[in-house]
Amino acid sequence: MPAKPYSVSRNIHSKEDEDLSADVLRLQHLLLAMGRRRSLRDPIAATCEQLQFTAPQVHALLWLGQDGALTMGELARRLGVTEKTVTGLVDRLEREGHLVRERTAEDRRVVRCRLTADGLQTYQRLERFVMQGMGQLLHILDAGDRKALFRILEKLLRRMDTLGAAAATPSRERSA
Template sequence: MGYSVSRKFHKEDDDVSEDLEKLQGLLLALGRRRSLRDPIASMCEQLQFTPPQVHAILWLGRDGALTMGDLARRLGVTEKTVTGVVDRLERQGHLARERSATDRRVVHCRLTEDGQATWQRLERLVSSGMRQFLGILDTGDRKALFSILEKLLKRIDAPPTPATPRERSA
C-alpha cells in the first residue's frame, strides 16, 4: 500500500509540475501584451506613484485605517520599507498617521481628504482596466474564472488536513 500512495503523490507532483510550466508560460504570454498589462502599472506611470504607493492607497481606501504592520503585510514589504512608502504619501498629503490611544506604539495610517480623492480616481482606473480585461472573456469563461478563484480562496483559508498514517510513512 505504501508504494501506491507514494506513487500517487509522485503522479500528482508531476501533474502539478507540468501545470506550473503551462501556467507560467500563459502568464508570461499575457504579460508580454501591453493591452493586458497590469492596470496598476499604467496607473503608476500616469499618476507618478510607485506600485507600493498605489497599492497602499488602494488598500487604505478599501479597508480604512490600517496599522503600519498590516499595511506592510498587504503590500508584501517589510515594516522598514512601508515606513518609506508612508513617509512619501504623508508628505504628498495623501495619508496621515495616527497613534493608537490605547497603545502609543501602534500607528494607524488613514487616507486624508486628498488621499480619498486619489483613491476614488484609482478605483475608477482599476475598474476600467478590469472591465476591459473581463470583456475579453465571454460570460461562461468569466463564471469559470470566478469559480476557480473562489475555490482557491476556500482552499487557502481551509485548515490543513492532517496527514493519514499511510501518508506520513510514505
C-alpha cells in the same frame, strides 16, 4: 478532499506531484504569455505615470481605500515589503497629504495609516482606472468563461482559507 500544499522539496515523487509540477510550469507559461501580449498592470502603471506615484505607493493607496486604516505591519504585509520599506513609503504619502499616521488609544505603540480627504479622492481616481482595466480584460471573455473564472478563483480562496486555518491550528489539536 482538501488540496495538499505544494512542495518542490519532496523526496518521493508521485504521479500527482509530476502532474502538479507540469501544471505549475503551464500556469507560469500562460501568465508570462498574457504579460507579453498586454501588461496586466496597465491601469496601475498608467496611473503611476499620470499621478507621479511609484507602484508601491499606488498599491498602498488602493489597500487603504479598500480596507480603511491599517497598521504599518498590515500595510507592509499587503504590499509584500519590509516594515522599514513601508515607513519610507508612508513618509512620502504623508508628506504629500495623502495619508496620516494615527496612534491607537489602547496601545500607543501601534500606528495606523488612514487616508486623508485628498488621499480618498486619489483612491477613488485610482479605483476607476483599475475597474476600467479589469472591465477591458473581462470583456475578452464571454459570460460563461467569466463565470468559470470566478468559480475557480472562489474555490482557490476557500481552499487557501482552509489551508491557512489548518496551518494556524496547533499540531496537538490537529492530531486529536
